[in-house]
Amino acid sequence: MSEKIKNYRGEALKSADIKEGRVPTEKCRPKAKFAWSAGIAIGRFLEELKKAKIIASTCSKCGRIMVPPRIYCENCFKPTDGWKYVKDTGTINTYSVSYLAADATRLKEPILVAIIDLDGASEGMGIIHKLGEVDKEKIEFGMKVRAVWKPKEERVGSITDIKYFKPVKEETP
Amino acid sequence: MSEVAIVGVGCVGFQPILPELSYKELMYEAAVKAYDDAGVDPRKDIDVFVTCAEDYLEGFSIFDEFVPDQLGAVLRHLFTVSGDGLLGLANAYMLIKTGHFDTVVLEAHSKASDLLTLMDVIAFALDPVLNRPLGGHPYYVAGMEMNRYLHDTCTTVEQCAQVVVKNKKNACGNPYAAYGANITLDQVLCSDMCFYPLKKLEISTPADGCVVMVLASEKVAEKLTDKPVWVKGVGWCTETPNLETRDWSKAVDTRLAAEMAYKTAKIHNPRKEIDLAEVNDLFAYKELQHMEALKLCAYGEAGKLTEEGVTARNGELPVNPSGGLLGMGYGLEASGTEKLLEVVLQLRGEAGRRQVSNVEVGLAHAWRGIPTTTGIAAVLSNVK
Numbered sequence A: 001m002s003e004k005i006k007n008y009r010g011e012a013l014k015s016a017d018i019k020e021g022r023v024p025t026e027k028c029r030p031k032a033k034f035a036w037s038a039g040i041a042i043g044r045f046l047e048e049l050k051k052a053k054i055i056a057s058t059c060s061k062c063g064r065i066m067v068p069p070r071i072y073c074e075n076c077f078k079p080t081d082g083w084k085y086v087k088d089t090g091t092i093n094t095y096s097v098s099y100l101a102a103d104a105t106r107l108k109e110p111i112l113v114a115i116i117d118l119d120g121a122s123e124g125m126g127i128i129h130k131l132g133e134v135d136k137e138k139i140e141f142g143m144k145v146r147a148v149w150k151p152k153e154e155r156v157g158s159i160t161d162i163k164y165f166k167p168v169k170e171e172t173p
Numbered sequence B: 001m002s003e004v005a006i007v008g009v010g011c012v013g014f015q016p017i018l019p020e021l022s023y024k025e026l027m028y029e030a031a032v033k034a035y036d037d038a039g040v041d042p043r044k045d046i047d048v049f050v051t052c053a054e055d056y057l058e059g060f061s062i063f064d065e066f067v068p069d070q071l072g073a074v075l076r077h078l079f080t081v082s083g084d085g086l087l088g089l090a091n092a093y094m095l096i097k098t099g100h101f102d103t104v105v106l107e108a109h110s111k112a113s114d115l116l117t118l119m120d121v122i123a124f125a126l127d128p129v130l131n132r133p134l135g136g137h138p139y140y141v142a143g144m145e146m147n148r149y150l151h152d153t154c155t156t157v158e159q160c161a162q163v164v165v166k167n168k169k170n171a172c173g174n175p176y177a178a179y180g181a182n183i184t185l186d187q188v189l190c191s192d193m194c195f196y197p198l199k200k201l202e203i204s205t206p207a208d209g210c211v212v213m214v215l216a217s218e219k220v221a222e223k224l225t226d227k228p229v230w231v232k233g234v235g236w237c238t239e240t241p242n243l244e245t246r247d248w249s250k251a252v253d254t255r256l257a258a259e260m261a262y263k264t265a266k267i268h269n270p271r272k273e274i275d276l277a278e279v280n281d282l283f284a285y286k287e288l289q290h291m292e293a294l295k296l297c298a299y300g301e302a303g304k305l306t307e308e309g310v311t312a313r314n315g316e317l318p319v320n321p322s323g324g325l326l327g328m329g330y331g332l333e334a335s336g337t338e339k340l341l342e343v344v345l346q347l348r349g350e351a352g353r354r355q356v357s358n359v360e361v362g363l364a365h366a367w368r369g370i371p372t373t374t375g376i377a378a379v380l381s382n383v384k
Helices: A015-019 A039-050 B023-038 B085-097 B118-123 B140-153 B157-171 B185-189 B218-224 B252-265 B284-293 B302-307 B324-328 B332-348
Strands: A054-058 A082-086 A089-100 A106-118 A126-130 A144-149 A162-167 B004-015 B048-052 B077-081 B103-111 B193-195 B208-217 B229-238 B276-278 B361-367 B374-381
Touching: A039 A054, A039 B023, A089 A126, A106 A162, A126 A162, B004 B023, B004 B085, B004 B218, B004 B332, B023 B103, B023 B208, B048 B085, B048 B332, B077 B085, B085 B103, B085 B208, B085 B229, B085 B332, B085 B361, B085 B374, B103 B332, B140 B157, B140 B193, B140 B284, B157 B185, B157 B284, B157 B302, B157 B324, B208 B218, B208 B332, B229 B252, B229 B332, B252 B284, B252 B361, B252 B374, B276 B332, B284 B302, B284 B361, B324 B332, B332 B361, B332 B374
Parallel strands: B048 B077, B048 B103, B276 B361
Antiparallel strands: A054 A082, A089 A106, A089 A144, A106 A126, A144 A162, B004 B208, B004 B229, B103 B208, B229 B374, B361 B374
16 A cells, blocks of 8 residues: 555455455356367377477478477478487476466475477477476586486377476486 | 558468468468568568467467467567458558568468367457346347348348358359358258347358468569559548447448548549459348448448349459358458458459459458457559
């Protein structure tokens, strides 16, 4: 409340006034359901994730190997020329620790999110995913990480077919 | 001030559904065709990109951000108009008129099939306190408007049905049309009553598709093509959103939009000076009501003219030779560019078996659908 105004006119509305019907209200919940066509490029990408593989598309003009794949090179504005598998390992380009959920409530376990430049893809191209099996204090730029896939029977052709990426060094004894 | 021309067009669709392409791929395919038609490289030759989309129809917040890649507009100058494609045309036109820009790309698309609850989203455009609690399908608004329009003008249900017969037949000759058909007046009149007096076959069905166009200033246009289509004038207008107080008989927003466009285009007698018109026919009666608002005929006269065949493709004033939205499909925010595409093809003499002979001036018109009162009109010509 502004310091200059000590008392606003009228009575303050309390949430109980709404809950108990003392003031008129209208409620309406939007019914908006979408089913986006994945298309040629992302359709293939998701099919490959189901097989625990990551696929890129390539541009013969600029030579880029692009993940996620697309049917056009946005820099050259020409159709892509082919498909190429990239590795499920990469390095951390940047990362953050999300302590809050989308509704701004504090998460019990923070989510570790990272941009991962994938091995075999062109520089600065890769995937955004979560990190796991790592202490948040120990995440570093350039850290080598590897995808941890869900078991075959649980993979459905989704970005979440990869559970998370974990540091490579921790798996070698 | 430089004149403004459309120098390239590209279209993919319209189809009932285009499940094989994502919206990005759909836009890319249409853009490739438009740039090829214009002979331009979007990475070097285009000053500004204007796209038209409404977030709620796309299912993305801030949809603007999802459009540069597929148009060749990465790290270029781009903005999105939250409105019909013809409003995008108005923006593109004004950009070139400022003298600061020579080439502008216009894009509008529909991926209506991605939206599983289209009518619920349209219902969400109704006032949440005064209208929505009453329930029902939002197209009852069209039923009320048609009823009042027929009552006031003595237009008959047969005359409205004739619009459907004409447009669906025209669409048979249009490779960009999703719903061409040879049907009879009786089939329309006997189709299900949906929103009295509006019947099922009088309602346009949604379709997927994309239209991309390249616009250029006079000096660039004349270098690029020997078939420029000049934008002679654009106008737009919105009446009140209140269902309770709007004009239910005349499309007054379209009337004022047309007057704005005609003023710039120096059109004094639209009926005589316009050779073909592509007008919004989301519902059959709307074609008639819009013809009157666009001054193509007197108030209450459009039904009679349609019955007499004046608005047929080979009539004295062809209206919707493309097949209209009834024949091509309702392309959401691309609806206006469906109209614009046909006018451009007709004025270039490239409309194939639906070509209207001796055309010099064409009119493209859009209405933003239920429950809006926004009309947009554009006058185009193949003569500078």
